[in-house]
Amino acid sequence: MIESYVLGVADPQEAAELQRLSLEHPEIAAAIEECEKWLNTSANAGAVPVSANIKQALFNSLDAEFNPATTAAKAPGRRVSIALRYLTAASLLLLIASAGLNVYLYKQYTRAANDYIALQNERNTMLADNRIYQTRIDGMYQQMQIMSAPGMLKVSMPGVSGKENNLVTLYWDTNTKDVYLITNSLPKAPAGKQYQLWALVDGKPVDAGMLEDCEGLCRLKPVQKAQAFAITLEKAGGSPTPTMDQMYVLGNVRS
Amino acid sequence: MHLIYLLLKDSQPYTERELVNLLRRREQAAFSYLYDHYSSALNGVITSIVPDTHIAGDVLQEVFVKIWRQIDAYDPAKGRLFTWMHSIARSTAIDTLRSKDFQNSKRNNTLTEDYTLLPDRSQHPADDLGLRKIVQGLKEEHKVLIELSYFQGYTQEEMAKMLNIPLGTVKTRLRAALLQLRQKVNV
Numbered sequence: 001m002i003e004s005y006v007l008g009v010a011d012p013q014e015a016a017e018l019q020r021l022s023l024e025h026p027e028i029a030a031a032i033e034e035c036e037k038w039l040n041t042s043a044n045a046g047a048v049p050v051s052a053n054i055k056q057a058l059f060n061s062l063d064a065e066f067n068p069a070t071t072a073a074k075a076p077g078r079r080v081s082i083a084l085r086y087l088t089a090a091s092l093l094l095l096i097a098s099a100g101l102n103v104y105l106y107k108q109y110t111r112a113a114n115d116y117i118a119l120q121n122e123r124n125t126m127l128a129d130n131r132i133y134q135t136r137i138d139g140m141y142q143q144m145q146i147m148s149a150p151g152m153l154k155v156s157m158p159g160v161s162g163k164e165n166n167l168v169t170l171y172w173d174t175n176t177k178d179v180y181l182i183t184n185s186l187p188k189a190p191a192g193k194q195y196q197l198w199a200l201v202d203g204k205p206v207d208a209g210m211l212e213d214c215e216g217l218c219r220l221k222p223v224q225k226a227q228a229f230a231i232t233l234e235k236a237g238g239s240p241t242p243t244m245d246q247m248y249v250l251g252n253v254r255s
Numbered sequence: 256m257h258l259i260y261l262l263l264k265d266s267q268p269y270t271e272r273e274l275v276n277l278l279r280r281r282e283q284a285a286f287s288y289l290y291d292h293y294s295s296a297l298n299g300v301i302t303s304i305v306p307d308t309h310i311a312g313d314v315l316q317e318v319f320v321k322i323w324r325q326i327d328a329y330d331p332a333k334g335r336l337f338t339w340m341h342s343i344a345r346s347t348a349i350d351t352l353r354s355k356d357f358q359n360s361k362r363n364n365t366l367t368e369d370y371t372l373l374p375d376r377s378q379h380p381a382d383d384l385g386l387r388k389i390v391q392g393l394k395e396e397h398k399v400l401i402e403l404s405y406f407q408g409y410t411q412e413e414m415a416k417m418l419n420i421p422l423g424t425v426k427t428r429l430r431a432a433l434l435q436l437r438q439k440v441n442v
Contacts, residue, residue, distance in 0.1 A: 001426070003433035006334075008342045009404040011411055019333065033335070035437075040296070040337040042440045046386050047295035048302050050315060055290055058316050059283075062323060067281035 002028075006035045136215070143180075143217035151175040155229055157251030159185075168249045170197075170229050177222040179208060186231075186248065194236045195248070199226035205242045228252045271336050278326045286323060293337065294319070297344045303387045304348035304406050314351050318344045349408035389439050397432030404429065 004010040005018045022029040146152070151174045159166030167184040181197070189195055195211040197220050209220030211231070223229075233246040269277070269288060277285030297318060302311045321343050329339050390401050403409045403417070411429065415422040 001430045001433070003437055004404075004429060006338055007405055007433065008345055009411075009429065009433075036335045036338045038437060038440075039341060040335070042386065043296040043300055043337070043341060045440070046299040046303065048299040048311075050294045050298045051308075051312065054312050054316055055294070058290070058319055059287070061316075062286075062320065065281065065323070066283040066286070 002032055002035050006032065006039050140216055146180060146217060147171050149173070153253065155251045155253055157181075157229060157231065157249040159249050160247050163248050166248050168231060168251075170251060171217070172223065172226075172229075172253070177224055179220045179223050180217045181211075181220065182217055183211070189233060192236050193233050194238065195231050196234045196238050196242070197221075198230045198232065198242050199223040200228040200230065201226050205230070207238065207240070210238050226253060272331070275326065275329065275331065275336060278323070289322070290319060293340060296337075297340060300341060300344045300386075301348045304345065305351055310351065311348075314344075314348050318347050321347065345405070346408070352407070386436075386440065390436065392439065393432060393435055396428055397435055400425065400429045400432050401436060 001010060001014060002018065005015055010018070018028075018032070022032055147154075153172045153174055155170040155172060157168040157170055158164070166186050168186060169182045169184055171180040171182075173179075179197070179199075186195065189211075197208040197211065198205040199208045200206075201223075202225075206223070206226070207221070208223050208226075208229070211218060211220070228251060230242065230250045231248050232242045232244070233248060234243060269285070274285055274289065278289065294315065298311065298315050301314045301318070302308070305311050305314055318340075322340055325343075329336065333339075387406065390398055390406075393401070399418070400414060403414050404411065409417070411425045412422060415425045418425070
């Protein structure tokens with residue numbers, strides 16, 4: 001008899017019998033549980049409030065029997081689930097923010113890395129240029145030395161009539177007989193043509209070399225003796241005799 | 256951790272298993288929860304047997320002390336926690352009812368001479384309370400059996416002797432009485 005068992009008014013034999021049956025028959029066990037729930041509910045319905053001092057007195061008398069270690073602990077499962085939820089949310093937010101920061105920083109980094117490479121290239125180029133300039137400066141210094149050496153004769157070769165805008169300055173080393181010149185103002189030789197230097201020796205023109213594409217001071221053939229120098233525009237490679245109407249500049253040697 | 260406890264206090268109910276485990280581990284918070292959730296229901300049971308509020312209060316305290324100290328004896332396989340607690344409450348109240356101190360106590364003044372153990376003259380001050388009130392509405396032959404067994408703690412054998420009826424009849428009538436009671440208290 002289920003009700004008497006649950007309410008506690010069953011015989012010990014009845015109770016034992018019912019327990020045995022409930023183990024064998026789940027429907028009996030279920031029926032017992034239903035009755036127990038009914039007992040709980042009807043007890044709640046007939047509940048009588050208790051005055052507050054009873055709880056106080058009860059807890060005071062049992063004070064020494066409580067577990068002191070974790071008096072504030074609730075079922076760990078519960079606490080973990082709530083705390084875990086907050087923790088998970090916070091962690092996720094942090095992760096997203098961190099990921100965003102990573103993307104941004106990576107972009108910055110690649111940009112900086114590229115800038116750095118570009119800067120390195122620029123520097124290398126500049127270094128190379130520097131060396132070139134240095135070489136040219138050294139070259140020019142040498143040329144200045146040559147031009148200002150003792151025994152160097154300067155022969156100014158102004159443009160001939162009709163070509164007055166031209167000017168070439170020739171340097172003739174009276175000791176070594178080397179000939180140098182600077183084209184102060186001379187039009188660029190057209191394709192297939194080249195300027196040629198002539199030394200006028202006793203009225204006769206002598207080939208003194210072709211004007212190459214030289215920077216600053218050009219070196220031409222040595223000349224032993226000359227009264228004047230002239231430059232004509234010939235075909236590329238030169239000509240044995242000068243083309244007189246193609247003369248551009250002419251300079252007399254001062255004695 | 257303390258902050259989390261404050262956040263969680265009273266926010267989530269325990270399952271019975273959690274509650275029993277924590278009580279076994281002597282956790283004060285779990286016992287406090289138990290008291291808050293069940294004290295008034297058990298008090299209702301106690302007062303239906305021992306109506307005097309002061310004495311009922313003492314009984315309630317005693318009941319909770321027993322629950323605290325005997326929790327290891329509770330076997331979940333044999334039934335729900337509340338059924339076990341209800342049983343302790345009822346038996347403790349009945350013990351108090353029968354104790355010499357109670358019988359002799361001046362507080363007995365709240366109970367009249369009419370309060371006898373014989374069913375046809377029983378008047379109980381708690382007649383208008385909860386379960387007892389519903390019992391009043393039952394057939395006489397049912398009412399008396401519930402009154403004697405549930406509220407006064409007599410065994411079926413004792414009742415058979417007292418009422419001069421066969422034990423088999425007691426069993427049958429009690430069964431019917433309780434079914435009636437359950438139907439009436441269908442909450």
